[in-house]
Amino acid sequence: MQSWNDSLKIGVPHIDEQHKALFAAMEALYAACSAGKGRAEVIKTIDFLEDYTVKHFTEEQEIQKKSGYPKCVEHKKLHDDFIVQVKAIKKDIADNGATILSVSKLNSLLSGWLINHIKYVDTEIAQYVNK
Template identity: 45%
Template sequence: MAYSWDKSLETGNFTIDEQHKSLINAINELLEACSKGKGRTEVSKTLDFLQNYVVKHFADEERLQIQSSYPDYKSHREKHESFKITVKGIAEEYEKGGATIQLVAKVNTSIGGWLISHIKSEDKKVAAHILSR
């Protein structure tokens, strides 16, 4: 299942929205690579990009939260840290067992589903707080 960008995912912060689009594209590329049985190199490259980009994106988001004195910063950061661990775990699982059906399902729910849900709930709260300042 590919994810697509729509208005329901917009936070109103151009930088964050563009980063979210990049993350969604990376997830789609990963799902496609796994489902089409593409080479380990391509899947590994996409997983590496995703892991690194998540770190950069979350740091940017957290910086905005600190700058705007976001009251739920600590909880939001904990969600980010948990997600980084999930992505790392999926990368490790891929290295051990390849692109199994179970792995593709985890990418779809634990990465894609989590990100969409997180944007629609948590990131929209952050954006509303920043806009209200």
């Protein structure tokens, strides 16, 4: 698993701090999985993500708008899609309990979507904010 490192910084400190917090949640989930406690941690992680991503995405979108970043609308769709996926996993857990499958779905979502989004989509914002 990729852990947080400076290459993930996009160069906008407020956003970088929030990405770091998202990574910390992902790392805690991985650590719990390694300790055989993934199913307990997944509920905590999903509750955190549901609140924190809404706050983070809202603030990131505000920063984008103020900076004149031209892809605000497309970018918001990506954020909304992530929230839909988090909510679907949450519903799955509510319906079926925290299963190995729900833990692995959340792990894949975080290690795939989150890392790619930061590296390849969010990095574009910095050139507008820091111009």
